[in-house]
Amino acid sequence: MNQSSGPGARRCLNPRVITLDRLTKVFPAPGGGDPVVALDGIDLHLEPGRVHGIVGRSGAGKSTLIRCLTGLEKPTTGRVEVDGTDIAALDGAALRAARRNIGMVFQHANLLDSRTAAQNIAHPLEIAGVPRAQRQQRVAELVELVGLTGREHNHPAQLSGGQIQRVGIARGLAAEPKVLLCDEPTSALDGSTTRQILRLIADLRERLGITVVIITHEMGVVREVCDTVTLLQDGRITQSGDLLDVAADPHGPLSAELIPLPPAPTGIDALVVNCDYGNSARFRTNDDLIRLAETYQAEATLVAGTIETIGGRQVGRVQLALRNRSGRPISREGLTAFLTELEAAGVVATEVTA
Numbered sequence: 461m462n463q464s465s466g467p468g469a470r471r472c473l474n475p476r477v478i479t480l481d482r483l484t485k486v487f488p489a490p491g492g493g494d495p496v497v498a499l500d501g502i503d504l505h506l507e508p509g510r511v512h513g514i515v516g517r518s519g520a521g522k523s524t525l526i527r528c529l530t531g532l533e534k535p536t537t538g539r540v541e542v543d544g545t546d547i548a549a550l551d552g553a554a555l556r557a558a559r560r561n562i563g564m565v566f567q568h569a570n571l572l573d574s575r576t577a578a579q580n581i582a583h584p585l586e587i588a589g590v591p592r593a594q595r596q597q598r599v600a601e602l603v604e605l606v607g608l609t610g611r612e613h614n615h616p617a618q619l620s621g622g623q624i625q626r627v628g629i630a631r632g633l634a635a636e637p638k639v640l641l642c643d644e645p646t647s648a649l650d651g652s653t654t655r656q657i658l659r660l661i662a663d664l665r666e667r668l669g670i671t672v673v674i675i676t677h678e679m680g681v682v683r684e685v686c687d688t689v690t691l692l693q694d695g696r697i698t699q700s701g702d703l704l705d706v707a708a709d710p711h712g713p714l715s716a717e718l719i720p721l722p723p724a725p726t727g728i729d730a731l732v733v734n735c736d737y738g739n740s741a742r743f744r745t746n747d748d749l750i751r752l753a754e755t756y757q758a759e760a761t762l763v764a765g766t767i768e769t770i771g772g773r774q775v776g777r778v779q780l781a782l783r784n785r786s787g788r789p790i791s792r793e794g795l796t797a798f799l800t801e802l803e804a805a806g807v808v809a810t811e812v813t814a
């Protein structure tokens with residue numbers, strides 16, 4: 461991203477828009493018994509102008525984290541800073557003012573049925589006491605921004621699921637927040653509508669320089685739109701980083717979920733090896749692997765795999781079937797030498813045993 465203009469410039473001025481510092485949230489057990497540690501010492505620093513994904517299984521603490529970010533939940537200990545404001549220290553009017561800096565998008569937009577799309581978008585501005593003329597102008601801008609032109613006078617019953625979510629996003633952006641928090645924004649949408657909404661989110665990040673945090677259980681969402689990803693497990697961060705680094709680290713917990721390997725084929729008369737070449741400087745495509753195999757007099761065929769292009773670079777987990785020139789499985793010696801060379805080059809390679 462360009463460092464002298466656009467979102468990149470903002471990033472230089474303020475390297476962190478969200479800072480969580482040793483954040484802990486402990487809930488008393490509702491029926492007595494042991495308290496529930498929902499968040500257990502979270503340290504997280506998110507850069508502005510990027511799309512951050514937070515993933516984790518049910519009960520990992522994702523919603524609790526987002527509720528702490530919006531001030532709906534007070535941390536038990538630790539600090540929650542959004543755009544320089546310590547959210548956890550605020551109450552009442554000061555908290556409401558700080559919240560205007562934080563837009564929220566939910567799985568279901570929960571629009572008011574009696575109001576049109578435009579009137580739903582205007583709702584938070586009315587509550588904030590924005591004068592009518594200013595409100596109308598802002599709503600017109602938002603309708604255009606989220607691609608709802610021509611549908612602004614429709615009521616929710618006259619909108620598709622994707623259009624309803626566009627209204628939800630416009631409403632979240634109404635007060636020009638610095639941060640947009642999205643809790644499972646596409647979980648209720650079909651595949652092609654999900655892609656449209658994700659494209660909209662990426663476009664908003666480019667046009668507005670806004671910071672987006674997306675909570676999701678869908679790895680496709682992370683692959684498609686996130687710049688960084690953080691994995692929560694039992695209230696702790698177990699992996700966090702730029703998407704490419706996380707996806708390309710075959711030893712990390714998220715790599716196999718982001719770049720899943722299909723089941724190994726059976727009944728192949730060849731030696732089959734798994735190769736994860738994501739973080740190898742030398743191997744950037746499957747062709748590189750196939751060419752190396754040739755130097756060991758082996759013919760390599762790709763029999764299964766998942767290849768993603770992230771940040772212009774291929775990250776792959778693939779299975780190669782290795783045969784010699786007469787179509788028989790390559791020799792054990794040949795295989796050992798090939799695997800040794802792959803490993804020296806940073807490719808995680810293992811033989812698939814039948």
Ligand SMILES: Nc1ncnc2c1ncn2[C@@H]1O[C@H](COP(=O)(O)OP(=O)(O)OP(=O)(O)O)[C@@H](O)[C@H]1O
Nearest residue numbers: 487488490496498517518519520521522523524525
């Ligand atoms: N108000 C509460 N009182 C007691 N326990 C709570 C409360 N809110 C959440 N918890 C517990 O904290 C843990 C984390 O819950 P949280 O809702 O943050 O998970 P999550 O990652 O959002 O899960 P999901 O993907 O199912 O939405 C869970 O064990 C949950 O039961």
Ligand SMILES: [Mg+2]
Nearest residue numbers: 519522523524
């Ligand atoms: Mg949740």
